[in-house]
Amino acid sequence: xxxxxxxxxxxxxxxxxxxxxxxxxxxxxxxxxxxxxxxxxxxxxxxxxxxxxxxxxxxxxxxxxxxxxxxxxxxxxxxxxxxxxxxxxxxxxxxxxxxxxxxxxxxxxxxxxxxxxxxxxxxxxxxxxxxxxxxxxxxxxxxxxxxxxxxxxxxxxxxxxxxxxxxxxxxxxxxxxxxxxxxxxxxxxxxxxxxxxxxxxxxxxxxxxxxx
DNA sequence: GACCAGGCACATC
DNA sequence: GATGTGCATGGT
Numbered sequence: 001x002x003x004x005x006x007x008x009x010x011x012x013x014x015x016x017x018x019x020x021x022x023x024x025x026x027x028x029x030x031x032x033x034x035x036x037x038x039x040x041x042x043x044x045x046x047x048x049x050x051x052x053x054x055x056x057x058x059x060x061x062x063x064x065x066x067x068x069x070x071x072x073x074x075x076x077x078x079x080x081x082x083x084x085x086x087x088x089x090x091x092x093x094x095x096x097x098x099x100x101x102x103x104x105x106x107x108x109x110x111x112x113x114x115x116x117x118x119x120x121x122x123x124x125x126x127x128x129x130x131x132x133x134x135x136x137x138x139x140x141x142x143x144x145x146x147x148x149x150x151x152x153x154x155x156x157x158x159x160x161x162x163x164x165x166x167x168x169x170x171x172x173x174x175x176x177x178x179x180x181x182x183x184x185x186x187x188x189x190x191x192x193x194x195x196x197x198x199x200x201x202x203x204x205x206x207x208x209x210x211x212x
Numbered sequence: 213g214a215c216c217a218g219g220c221a222c223a224t225c
Numbered sequence: 226g227a228t229g230t231g232c233a234t235g236g237t
Binding site: 033037038039041044045080087145148194 | 216217218219220221
Binding site: 039041044047077078083 | 231232233234235236
């Protein structure tokens with residue numbers, strides 16, 4: 001499995017090159033994006049992010065003081081906006097209570113402990129927690145999402161009903177414990193899924209992983 | 213107009 | 226512990 005994972009990475013990297021993830025201007029934008037993208041097309045998330053920026057609301061203190069109803073109206077385009085506004089508020093409450101709204105402070109927390117704390121916040125599940133850890137705070141943890149599972153199950157590397165922790169283990173046991181690597185690998189899988197695996201059979205011969 | 217998209221919590225069996 | 230359901234908008 002180790003060789004296979006390394007080979008897949010090499011193929012994807014030579015096909016697509018570096019992906020420069022997460023697509024955001026700063027860490028706080030990554031965190032908000034991680035909530036907004038739950039069960040939602042990224043295009044709709046971008047609109048919501050743009051709206052927040054337009055209102056200069058994409059800043060911890062500003063959002064913390066804003067009502068859920070107001071946040072909800074600004075992020076409407078991302079879908080599930082009422083629930084997402086509540087989730088963002090839950091996170092901000094936690095963020096200000098424990099770390100005074102300071103990303104530097106939160107980042108100093110041990111990864112294992114921070115992951116547990118994040119998962120205890122209502123609205124943060126494994127993918128959102130890991131996206132925050134890896135893409136906002138540069139912690140070495142592998143993010144598993146629908147794209148990751150789709151690519152790997154279609155290429156016969158996991159069962160399509162494999163759980164989050166199991167898939168994450170496959171990556172984390174077999175790759176160097178390196179945030180940059182986890183970042184690039186996951187981003188490349190998303191790129192592949194968006195370009196090929198959504199509509200094409202992996203055995204078509206066009207997909208760069210053909211033969212895996 | 214149907215179907216889908218980078219989850220999560222909660223109810224029910 | 227597995228399975229089902231609500232949450233909702235905008236693109237294809």
